[in-house]
Amino acid sequence: MTKAEFIEKLALKGETTKRQAAEALDLVFSTISEELKKGEQISVPGFGKFSVVKRAARTGINPRTKKKIKIKATNAPKFSAAKALKESVK
Incomplete structure (x- = not known):
C-alpha cells in the first residue's frame, strides 16, 4: 500500500x-x-513502541575491494510491535 x-x-x-x-x-x-x-520513546498500547537504539562503532569489509573499513557509531530508529498487533496479523 x-x-x-x-x-x-x-x-x-x-x-x-x-x-x-x-x-x-x-x-x-x-x-x-x-x-x-x-x-524519547513513544508507546502506543495495542500497537507498539518506537525507540532509538545505539549502534556501536565497528569494523566492516568493503565487498568490492575486500578492504576493512571503520563504520562509525550511530543511532537508529526501532519499532517493536505490541502483542495485540502481532496476534492480529497471524
Missing part, C-alpha cells in the same frame, strides 16, 4: 477529506521523528 492509498483509506474511514487525512498522517510521523531525535 502506498502513502496515497493509505491516506485515501484514512479519509474514508475517518469520514474526512484526503487533505485533512494527509495532514494528520504527516503530523503523526513528524511528531514521532521529533521525539526520537530527542532520544
Whole structure:
C-alpha cells in the first residue's frame, strides 16, 4: 500500500477529506521523528513502541575491494510491535 492509498483509506474511514487525512498522517510521523531525535520513546498500547537504539562503532569489509573499513557509531530508529498487533496479523 502506498502513502496515497493509505491516506485515501484514512479519509474514508475517518469520514474526512484526503487533505485533512494527509495532514494528520504527516503530523503523526513528524511528531514521532521529533521525539526520537530527542532520544524519547513513544508507546502506543495495542500497537507498539518506537525507540532509538545505539549502534556501536565497528569494523566492516568493503565487498568490492575486500578492504576493512571503520563504520562509525550511530543511532537508529526501532519499532517493536505490541502483542495485540502481532496476534492480529497471524
